[in-house]
Amino acid sequence: MKEARGATAPFRFYTRLQMTELTGRRASNLQELTDTIRGVSGSSIYHHTHRFLQQHQSLSPEPPNDFAYWIAGELGEETLAERLYSLDIMRFDSIRALREAIVATIEGYVRTNPLASLKFAAEGGEFHFLKSVSFIMPTRYEASDLREFADILSRITVDSIYYHVFESRLRLEKGKNDFSKWFEDCLGDRELAALVERLDPYTQTLEDLRRNLLRGIERSL
Amino acid sequence: MPLIEDYAPIVGQNVIDDIRLLSERLRGRTVKNVNSTAVGGGVAEILNRMVPLLRQMGIEASWDVIKGGDAFFAVTKKIHNALHGGAETLTAQDKEIFMETSRANIEAVDTGAEIMFIHDPQPMGLVAKKRDNKWIWRCHVDVSRPEPGTWDFLMGFIGGYDASVFSAPQFSRELPLRQFQITPSIDPLSDKNRDLEPERIASVMEKYSIPRDKPIVTQISRFDRLKDPLGVIEAWRLVKKYVDCRLVLAGGGAADDPEGMQVYAEVMERAKGDPDLHVLLMKQDDLEVNALQRGSDIIIQKSLKEGFGLTVSEALWKGKPVVASAVGGIPLQVTHKHSGLLCRSVEGAAFALKQLLNSPDYARTLGANGREHVRRNFLLTRHLKDYMLLFLALYHGEDLVNI
Numbered sequence: 296m297k298e299a300r301g302a303t304a305p306f307r308f309y310t311r312l313q314m315t316e317l318t319g320r321r322a323s324n325l326q327e328l329t330d331t332i333r334g335v336s337g338s339s340i341y342h343h344t345h346r347f348l349q350q351h352q353s354l355s356p357e358p359p360n361d362f363a364y365w366i367a368g369e370l371g372e373e374t375l376a377e378r379l380y381s382l383d384i385m386r387f388d389s390i391r392a393l394r395e396a397i398v399a400t401i402e403g404y405v406r407t408n409p410l411a412s413l414k415f416a417a418e419g420g421e422f423h424f425l426k427s428v429s430f431i432m433p434t435r436y437e438a439s440d441l442r443e444f445a446d447i448l449s450r451i452t453v454d455s456i457y458y459h460v461f462e463s464r465l466r467l468e469k470g471k472n473d474f475s476k477w478f479e480d481c482l483g484d485r486e487l488a489a490l491v492e493r494l495d496p497y498t499q500t501l502e503d504l505r506r507n508l509l510r511g512i513e514r515s516l
Numbered sequence: 517m518p519l520i521e522d523y524a525p526i527v528g529q530n531v532i533d534d535i536r537l538l539s540e541r542l543r544g545r546t547v548k549n550v551n552s553t554a555v556g557g558g559v560a561e562i563l564n565r566m567v568p569l570l571r572q573m574g575i576e577a578s579w580d581v582i583k584g585g586d587a588f589f590a591v592t593k594k595i596h597n598a599l600h601g602g603a604e605t606l607t608a609q610d611k612e613i614f615m616e617t618s619r620a621n622i623e624a625v626d627t628g629a630e631i632m633f634i635h636d637p638q639p640m641g642l643v644a645k646k647r648d649n650k651w652i653w654r655c656h657v658d659v660s661r662p663e664p665g666t667w668d669f670l671m672g673f674i675g676g677y678d679a680s681v682f683s684a685p686q687f688s689r690e691l692p693l694r695q696f697q698i699t700p701s702i703d704p705l706s707d708k709n710r711d712l713e714p715e716r717i718a719s720v721m722e723k724y725s726i727p728r729d730k731p732i733v734t735q736i737s738r739f740d741r742l743k744d745p746l747g748v749i750e751a752w753r754l755v756k757k758y759v760d761c762r763l764v765l766a767g768g769g770a771a772d773d774p775e776g777m778q779v780y781a782e783v784m785e786r787a788k789g790d791p792d793l794h795v796l797l798m799k800q801d802d803l804e805v806n807a808l809q810r811g812s813d814i815i816i817q818k819s820l821k822e823g824f825g826l827t828v829s830e831a832l833w834k835g836k837p838v839v840a841s842a843v844g845g846i847p848l849q850v851t852h853k854h855s856g857l858l859c860r861s862v863e864g865a866a867f868a869l870k871q872l873l874n875s876p877d878y879a880r881t882l883g884a885n886g887r888e889h890v891r892r893n894f895l896l897t898r899h900l901k902d903y904m905l906l907f908l909a910l911y912h913g914e915d916l917v918n919i
């Protein structure tokens with residue numbers, strides 16, 4: 296077995312545990328939806344664009360976008376739903392930018408399809424705005440080289456992977472995921488960093504993401 | 517009583533590790549749960565399992581039950597119905613009875629714990645004794661369309677709390693305090709949900725004279741109009757024109773509930789003379805319920821209204837394909853066409869049943885997805901974790917908390 300290159304600083308695995316806070320706010324048509332999207336906290340936008348990823352960790356039945364899911368299911372606007380769930384979240388580096396893109400997508404659609412704004416959800420089918428409250432904790436796992444990193448990655452909770460890949464990049468606005476940052480800054484492995492950056496985590500389950508990360512690391516070892 | 521480690525083979529050691537990590541932040545905290553009954557009902561069932569687990573985690577959890585006479589419980593039953601949207605309003609005398617019993621309980625219950633965790637409306641009045649500790653109101657009922665006068669009465673107490681907890685998003689409204697969503701859970705190690713030997717299942721099916729010669733569709737619910745047992749029979753009759761199958765309607769006895777007995781009588785009348793329709797009035801027996809669910813091919817839950825509808829998670833945990841109404845907390849448990857089929861009418865239920873009966877592979881896939889969804893989201897360990905996060909949230913107002 297090849298000896299793994301040591302890192303200039305160890306990688307500490309964190310985990311994040313999340314709970315859902317209710318806002319009491321709801322929308323029953325596209326106008327109310329966009330008005331409320333503009334007014335709710337970033338934690339709410341984050342929640343509604345990431346919830347499915349957390350709840351369906353082995354097989355994701357829907358794109359991770361509650362707005363799209365609701366627009367298709369309750370308002371029957373499949374085209375708008377598709378535009379929303381195919382928004383490339385990886386190209387946004389802040390919730391603010393993502394929020395603006397969601398609003399612009401809905402408003403742009405309504406301008407060309409004005410009848411869509413006349414549709415209402417049935418009673419009981421309103422969109423309820425929730426938000427994510429995240430508690431971030433250091434775990435006892437620390438890696439000082441790539442082999443240790445792979446070993447820990449293979450058994451750490453998906454919450455930890457989730458934190459370092461999604462939460463850290465977008466919610467903490469670090470620009471890139473923690474793994475790529477460590478590969479580049481502390482291991483000097485730009486190739487691996489770039490490979491991990493290219494893995495679109497929004498189109499795979501967290502367990503698939505774990506497998507793909509491990510595959511990439513194995514190649515680098 | 518199971519130990520937290522006993523859940524590791526089911527949910528994964530890493531989930532237990534996270535719970536332990538979290539518990540280090542709460543070690544020694546005192547938490548007192550208060551509700552209105554020590555036995556019977558979902559709240560007592562959950563507290564019976566949850567309090568010992570919290571204690572295992574180093575949290576000084578305790579549980580008190582308030583006292584009240586018949587008049588008080590008649591008023592709280594009225595409140596319960598009104599919160600579910602019933603038209604009955606509280607009279608001035610009702611309110612006085614509620615306040616009088618609340619005052620008596622304020623004297624009797626020690627409310628000195630760091631966190632007071634109050635379950636449902638009955639003990640809400642205790643909050644008048646709040647000092648500098650934290651108070652949570654946990655609402656277990658569907659309050660999506662409460663009777664306004666009753667809700668206003670309760671709002672007089674809600675304002676005193678630091679946080680509230682509801683089971684589903686549609687139960688929330690804009691309130692002057694933080695609200696969290698915590699869904700209830702099932703215990704995979706309880707008699708109602710643990711694995712059973714095939715012989716045990718067979719003996720229960722035999723005891724109730726249910727031959728397993730054709731597919732069995734089952735609804736397990738008390739005989740209550742809101743569970744729509746007559747609608748289930750109607751749907752099953754539509755199915756039976758095309759697919760030969762049996763229907764089991766099994767529910768608890770309700771000798772003290774005149775309406776329940778009336779519904780049971782109507783169901784019996786409708787079922788008369790049909791050898792494939794089995795109506796079972798059962799005593800409370802979790803193992804038998806478990807066996808009936810496991811002995812069935814499809815579980816239906818065609819409720820018109822539901823607080824949460826945990827029987828759906830019970831069925832999914834057993835890998836059973838489910839047809840269920842899209843009401844209350846059921847859509848949180850069933851993602852349509854992924855972990856079960858949702859319906860909104862008798863005809864919709866019949867269509868879904870036919871689909872599952874005619875496509876056993878599809879049915880098996882839905883059941884397997886459902887079991888995994890429950891494993892991740894509706895088991896007691898997730899509930900325990902959520903309660904611990906809730907306790908921490910009382911001391912942190914921000915959305916991203918480093919602990």
